[in-house]
Amino acid sequence: MHHEGEIIENSTTTLLKGKLEKKNQELEQRIIERTQSLESALNAREQFIAIAFHELKTPLTALRLYIDGMLHKQVNDPEKLAHLFRNIQEQSIYLENLINSLLDITTVLKNGNLPSAIQPQKMDLAKLVQDIAERFSQDFHAANCTVTLKIDKPVIGWWDPIRIDQVINNLISNVIKHAPCAPVTISVVEENQLAKLLVHDQGPGILMTDRPNIFNLFFQGSKKSDNKGFGIGLWLIKQFIEMHQGTIDLIDVDTGSCFLVCLPLKAE
Amino acid sequence: MNNNNNPILLIDDNISIRESLVWIMEQQGCAIITANNGQEALEMLHSGMNPAIIFLDLMMPIMDGYLFRQLQNANPLLSTIPTVIISASGHENKITLLPNEQFLQKPFDILKLLEIIKKYCDE
DSSP: OOOHHHHHHHHHHHHHHHHHHHHHHHHHHHHHHHHHHHHHHHHHHHHHHHHHHHHHHHHHHHHHHHHHHHHHSOOOOHHHHHHHHHHHHHHHHHHHHHHHHHHHHHHHHHHSSOOOOOOOEEEEHHHHHHHHHHHTHHHHHHTTOOEEEEEOSOOEEEEOHHHHHHHHHHHHHHHHHHOTTSOEEEEEEEETTEEEEEEEEOSSOOOTTTGGGTTSTTOOOOOTTOOOOOSOHHHHHHHHHHHTTOEEEEOOOSSSEEEEEEEESBOO | OOOOOSOEEEEOSOHHHHHHHHHHHHHTTOOEEEESSHHHHHHHHHTTOOOSEEEEOSOOSSSOHHHHHHHHHHSTTTTTSOEEEEEOOOOHHHHTTSTTOEEEESSOOHHHHHHHHHHHSOO
16 A cells, blocks of 8 residues: 555656656667767768879879889980970879869868958959860860850959869869760850859759759769769869859759859959 | 780770870880770770770779679670779779779889780780
8 A cells, every 4th residue: 555655756756767768768869860970971081081092093193104104215206205294294283283172171171161261363254264164175075075165255353263263173074074975065154243154064964862962062973873073072162152252053954964153243 | 925916995084094004005016995984995895896905994984894894794705805903993892892803003003014014915
């Protein structure tokens, strides 16, 4: 037989036990979620390091082959020699740009964001796009991409030429990587105090399920045979564009992928 | 040395790697044909090309080196062609899918490359 006091004490204990168990379950769930999030961050970092190694080794391989080849067998033709040195120079510049991108990413991983300072100067976006398209002409040819440049006149504004170069470079590299054998149209126009750059390829396009995530850090497309990159390119250029108070969007099109970059002619 | 006059087939999507390897191989007096990806290479092989050796990159768009190797091995006419994987791949777990393969890890020693070329290419 129980006394009234004991019954109250027992029901209070049961109530407290229930609350404690619920709290425990909540805590366990939070630990599981936190562990999953840490594991996913760790995997992304490991993946990044693996891809970084791969990307760095490619220009390094070409450099080693040119230099070792010249040491192994003397090249007497001055024209051939000049061509080889130009290739070595190109690969060194590519390697330098790659290292700079890696430093940008390392800064992000360490501090959570990029240094926001840009160094704007008066420049012609149309001319820069033409120059970069020319720089990629051999790659376009190798990828069997037909390029149509729609540029009528200069588009002058105040932007950081290094960052904007990276933006254009990334969008064009993506076309070559993900839309080989497809036509691509690149246009630059000025409208309502905005410089608008449109890069539209007729390639396989981006999966609907991937679209919401393409500007996320370390996101890699889910297509199986895709040529994987760092998973940072689009994220990085979005940061650069936003530093100029601009926008980048993936536009809905019937075929392929279409990116629209809008930059104020002069950021406030 | 193998007295094989057939060309070398180089499959790599990277233009700088292709250009530098073509230069090295031509310096050795070898005929070399290049393909941008596995699919392009398979088309060449199916249309009758008979290379002395294949140098194969792994990470490529359209058709990567893993799938190319699977399809090559499944075809008795192609499976006997000596193939060397040239890779800078950081995807080590995927590399285990290709056991018993001849590998040249990028960046590779030119002497190792020349040794292989000499074995299969008539200078």
